[in-house]
Amino acid sequence: xxxxxxxxxxEDIKLLVxxxxxxxxxxTLLSPVFNERxxxxxxxxxxxxxxxxxxxxxxxxxxxxxxxxxxxxxxxxHTHFEKWMDLFVGTIDELFVGEKAxxxxxxxxxxxxxxxxxxxxxxxxxxxxxx
Numbered sequence: 001x002x003x004x005x006x007x008x009x010x011e012d013i014k015l016l017v018x019x020x021x022x023x024x025x026x027x028t029l030l031s032p033v034f035n036e037r038x039x040x041x042x043x044x045x046x047x048x049x050x051x052x053x054x055x056x057x058x059x060x061x062x063x064x065x066x067x068x069x070x071x072x073x074x075x076x077x078h079t080h081f082e083k084w085m086d087l088f089v090g091t092i093d094e095l096f097v098g099e100k101a102x103x104x105x106x107x108x109x110x111x112x113x114x115x116x117x118x119x120x121x122x123x124x125x126x127x128x129x130x131x
Contacts, residue, residue, distance in 0.1 A: 007100035010054055016104070017049045020091040029083050033076055056107055057100050071115055081112045 005012065021042075024030045038045050048063070055063040088108045092101050 002095070004095060004097045006098035007057055007096050007104065010050065010058070010060075012096070013050055013053045013057065015095060016091060017046060017053060019095060020088055021046065021049070023087045023091060024084075027083060027087065029080060030087070033074060033080065037070070037074065053104070057104055067111070068115060068118060071119065074119065076119070078116065081116045085109060085112050 007013065007016065021034075024034055048065075051063040052067060054060050085108065089105050092105055096104075
């Protein structure tokens with residue numbers, strides 16, 4: 001059994017992101033949503049996710065952009081967010097321990113809640129400008 005580690009470096013972030021998205025890509029509920037949106041651009045998506053979590057967890061500012069905008073009009077519901085959180089938390093719990101692992105779960109939960117809320121808001125009136 002692999003020893004759990006703390007999230008301390010970009011290598012740890014890459015392990016988290018790679019492991020999580022391997023689960024997403026194998027999941028029957030989430031993989032169609034991600035594959036439709038990302039298509040053949042998985043390497044670019046993974047790089048963006050490395051930078052996002054590196055910025056969030058390690059405070060090394062490498063991500064620039066608006067994480068919500070690409071998700072705004074995805075046709076997903078609460079079940080998708082629950083599955084996403086289940087896979088994310090499961091990945092963290094399998095591989096990591098410590099303060100940053102707990103922070104990652106907290107940040108992911110808050111992000112999922114906000115994305116779900118904002119997606120309902122914008123999708124209820126497509127004339128709204130996405131901010």
